[in-house]
Amino acid sequence: MSRSLIARLSIIPNSSFRLLSLRIRCGGSSRSQSYVSSGIPVSMSPTFPVAASGFRCHCTEREVLGRSASPKKKRVVSGVQPTGSIHLGNYLGAIKNWVLLQDNYETLFFIADLHAITLPYDAPQLSETTRNTAAIYLACGVDTSKASVFVQSHVHAHVELMWLLSSDTPTGWLNRMIQFKEKSVKAGNENVGAALLTYPVLMAADILLYQSDFVPVGDDQMQHLELTRELAEKINNLYGGRKWKKLGGKGGTLFKVPEALIQPTGARVMSLTDGLSKMSKSDPSDMSRINILDPKDVISNKIKRCKTDSPPGLEFDNPERPECNNLLSIYQLVTGKTKEDVALECQSMNWGTFKTILTDALVNHLHPIQIRYKEILSDAAYLNQILSEGAARAAELAEPTLNNIYEAKGFLRK
Numbered sequence: 001m002s003r004s005l006i007a008r009l010s011i012i013p014n015s016s017f018r019l020l021s022l023r024i025r026c027g028g029s030s031r032s033q034s035y036v037s038s039g040i041p042v043s044m045s046p047t048f049p050v051a052a053s054g055f056r057c058h059c060t061e062r063e064v065l066g067r068s069a070s071p072k073k074k075r076v077v078s079g080v081q082p083t084g085s086i087h088l089g090n091y092l093g094a095i096k097n098w099v100l101l102q103d104n105y106e107t108l109f110f111i112a113d114l115h116a117i118t119l120p121y122d123a124p125q126l127s128e129t130t131r132n133t134a135a136i137y138l139a140c141g142v143d144t145s146k147a148s149v150f151v152q153s154h155v156h157a158h159v160e161l162m163w164l165l166s167s168d169t170p171t172g173w174l175n176r177m178i179q180f181k182e183k184s185v186k187a188g189n190e191n192v193g194a195a196l197l198t199y200p201v202l203m204a205a206d207i208l209l210y211q212s213d214f215v216p217v218g219d220d221q222m223q224h225l226e227l228t229r230e231l232a233e234k235i236n237n238l239y240g241g242r243k244w245k246k247l248g249g250k251g252g253t254l255f256k257v258p259e260a261l262i263q264p265t266g267a268r269v270m271s272l273t274d275g276l277s278k279m280s281k282s283d284p285s286d287m288s289r290i291n292i293l294d295p296k297d298v299i300s301n302k303i304k305r306c307k308t309d310s311p312p313g314l315e316f317d318n319p320e321r322p323e324c325n326n327l328l329s330i331y332q333l334v335t336g337k338t339k340e341d342v343a344l345e346c347q348s349m350n351w352g353t354f355k356t357i358l359t360d361a362l363v364n365h366l367h368p369i370q371i372r373y374k375e376i377l378s379d380a381a382y383l384n385q386i387l388s389e390g391a392a393r394a395a396e397l398a399e400p401t402l403n404n405i406y407e408a409k410g411f412l413r414k
Helices: 061-068 088-101 123-139 157-166 171-175 178-187 194-208 219-239 241-246 296-305 322-335 339-346 351-377 380-408
Strands: 004-012 017-026 029-033 047-049 056-058 075-080 106-111 147-151 214-216 259-262
Touching: 075 088, 075 194, 088 106, 088 123, 088 214, 088 322, 106 123, 106 380, 123 147, 123 351, 123 380, 147 380, 157 194, 157 380, 171 194, 171 219, 178 194, 178 219, 194 219, 219 241, 219 380, 241 380, 296 351, 322 339, 322 351, 351 380
Parallel strands: 075 106, 075 214, 106 147, 214 259
Antiparallel strands: 004 017, 004 056, 017 029, 017 259
């Protein structure tokens, strides 16, 4: 189906996130959507003030007035898998940004342990890595007085909603997922478990369960958010409104259709051994990534040996120099400097000089996190309490959504 796209862009200056909204025209009708896709032309309309702190919206006056009507904070939901060690890409692309979001949004951050079993994994290590990941969240600055931190499997509604959504998710939608195609080829198509195909439905449940307003996403997750939005609209059309009311419900929409928050810089940190590949836990070489808990000597060795190039000087955004762009971006993010300042500082540097200052910047940035991480892990009771309270809060928020979808789909409730 052909679709003409007219993009609207909203910006949250304090956290460097972009909110991408699109109006999609299908046939003779149009409807508002918030897809995220690279290469879409952006059309800016007049700016109107909104209530949320630091939020500037480029959209219609009616939309702004609608968003400003409620003093409640908008809700953001996000999670990271507890597979292996959290690396710099997870931190700079997700967790570090959560710290910025928690002041202006109602935030829920979970350890995605259910997603960690889509591929073969080490069962005896899952519990330990789940606790370690939670400790890293807290050590990186997630404040539980502002955000709920919990383990995904501790809130049973995630799995229940996934099953309820699965019955209305076409397999064609799942087969088109790029990550499924890539990972199934790597694992061998005949050996791939069904969870690798269906985990986008679980991801949709993770988001829709909490009536999320925004979802922080990287480039590689855009397609999954599109599926989530399409699924939310399909369920609303199939079971919401008058149909739901006839079954004794309140009517209206069952799910809020979430929008995307994208951080332009650092949303996708690349491998140290290949500037065209994402930094990933699944890469068999540990030299491809900086892990948050790597000691100073390991960080130094990885930076010394990371892939570079031969042209003189250092520069951003040269497509012929992906490794150079990646390392400069990492340096910018861990130092908090502007892109312009980094470009000016490093334009005449050689790789030997730059690798030394990059190593120092990484060590200085990660060392306080590592100290705090050890303190948190040493107090098991404290961490257990945090996760228990976070799960209780999440379950409380999830229950109305789950009850509504059961009711709207005609289930006999006890």
